[in-house]
Structures are given as structure tokens and as C-alpha cells.
Amino acid sequence: MALLERVSTLVRANLNDLIDKAEHPEKMIKQIILDMHNQLLQVKTQVAIAIADQHLLEQKQKDNEAKVADWMRKAELAVGKRQDDLARAALQRSESYRELSEGFTQQIVDQKAQVENLKTALRQLEQKLAEAQGKADLLVAQHRRARAVRKASEARMAGGNGGSTATFERMQHKVAQEEAVSHANSQLAAEEIEGRLAELEKQDRIERLLAELKAKRGV
Numbered sequence: 071m072a073l074l075e076r077v078s079t080l081v082r083a084n085l086n087d088l089i090d091k092a093e094h095p096e097k098m099i100k101q102i103i104l105d106m107h108n109q110l111l112q113v114k115t116q117v118a119i120a121i122a123d124q125h126l127l128e129q130k131q132k133d134n135e136a137k138v139a140d141w142m143r144k145a146e147l148a149v150g151k152r153q154d155d156l157a158r159a160a161l162q163r164s165e166s167y168r169e170l171s172e173g174f175t176q177q178i179v180d181q182k183a184q185v186e187n188l189k190t191a192l193r194q195l196e197q198k199l200a201e202a203q204g205k206a207d208l209l210v211a212q213h214r215r216a217r218a219v220r221k222a223s224e225a226r227m228a229g230g231n232g233g234s235t236a237t238f239e240r241m242q243h244k245v246a247q248e249e250a251v252s253h254a255n256s257q258l259a260a261e262e263i264e265g266r267l268a269e270l271e272k273q274d275r276i277e278r279l280l281a282e283l284k285a286k287r288g289v
Contacts, residue, residue, distance in 0.1 A: 131174035
């Protein structure tokens with residue numbers, strides 16, 4: 071059921087990881103505790119409903135068992151009076167109630183399993199909630215200290231020459247990159263000229279060979 075899935079997700083959640091990834095840790099832990107409280111109330115309600123349903127199924131089973139016995143008694147009475155038709159009819163009714171009773175037996179087994187699952191989820195959620203409440207103040211204090219240390223480190227870096235050095239290195243890299251691009255363009259242009267000249271020489275050589283062939287053939 072969806073409620074058990076939500077509870078399972080909350081129980082498996084790692085509080086430290088959730089808060090580490092949160093943009094606002096204090097808000098995150100308050101929200102987690104609130105969600106757990108809400109789910110806890112829902113699970114308690116479902117446990118009560120499931121137990122009530124179990125008692126109702128058990129009562130229905132008892133009622134059907136009583137009807138089985140009652141119709142069996144009527145069948146015996148009919149047999150004693152040599153009323154076989156009535157005996158058969160009574161036995162049919164008795165068997166119908168027996169089948170219903172067996173059906174309720176299986177439903178009771180399933181319902182008991184559901185009750186136990188809900189009780190287990192309730193205990194786990196209560197334990198997780200106690201853990202979250204116990205860690206709340208500690209975790210919030212830890213993240214406040216971490217935030218203060220980070221801001222102090224950023225302030226020291228901004229006050230030093232770290233920013234200027236980084237800017238200078240970026241400019242050096244940019245200049246070197248532009249020089250490399252210019253060199254590559256020059257090299258490409260030179261290769262293009264050499265290629266064109268080579269093509270002209272090739273065509274000239276072909277024309278000479280063609281002229282020689284024509285001369286040999288007297289053309």
C-alpha cells in the first residue's frame with residue numbers, strides 16, 4: 071500500500087545525507103520531522119482500522135461456524151424424523167456456511183499479516199522520528215559552524231591575491247590560445263599555397279608527357 075511505501079522511504083532516508091544536500095538545512099530537518107509526525111499519525115490510524123477489521127472478520131467467522139453447527143443439528147433432526155429431503159437441504163446450507171467460514175479464515179490470516187506489517191512500520195517510524203528529533207539540534211549546529219567556516223575561508227581568499235593570480239593565469243591562457251590559433255592559420259595558409267603550386271607543377275608535367283607522346287606518334 072502507498073502509506074507503507076512512504077513510511078519505508080522515510081525510514082531508509084539518511085538524515086545526514088539529506089541535510090548535507092539541502093540548500094537550507096534547518097528548514098530541511100524541520101520538514102523531515104513534520105513529515106514523520108504526519109506519517110506516524112496516519113500509520114497509527116491505519117493500525118487501529120486494521121485491528122478493527124481483523125476483529126470483524128473473526129466475529130463473522132464465528133457466526134458462520136455457529137450457523138454450520140446449527141444447520142448440521144437441523145440435518146440430524148431431519149434424519150431422525152426420516153425426512154431425507156430436509157436433511158439434504160440442511161446439509162447443503164451447512165456446507166455453504168462452512169465454505170464461507172473457510173474463506174474468512176484465509177482473510178483473517180491475511181489481515182493479521184497486514185496488522186503486523188503496519189505495527190512494524192509504526193515502530194520503525196517512531197524510532198526514526200526519535201532519532202531525527204535527537205539529532206535535530208546537533209545537525210543544525212554542525213551546519214551553522216560549517217557555513218561560518220566556509221564564509222571565513224571565502225573572505226580570506228577574497229582578501230588575498232588568489233583572485234588576481236587566477237585572473238592573470240586566465241589572461242595568459244587566453245593569449246597563448248590566440249597565438250596558437252594564429253600560428254595554425256598561418257600554417258594552413260602556407261600549406262594551401264604549397265598545394266596549389268604542387269598542383270600546377272603536376273599539370274605542367276602531364277602536359278609535357280602528353281606532348282612527348284604525341285611527338286612519338288607523329289600526331
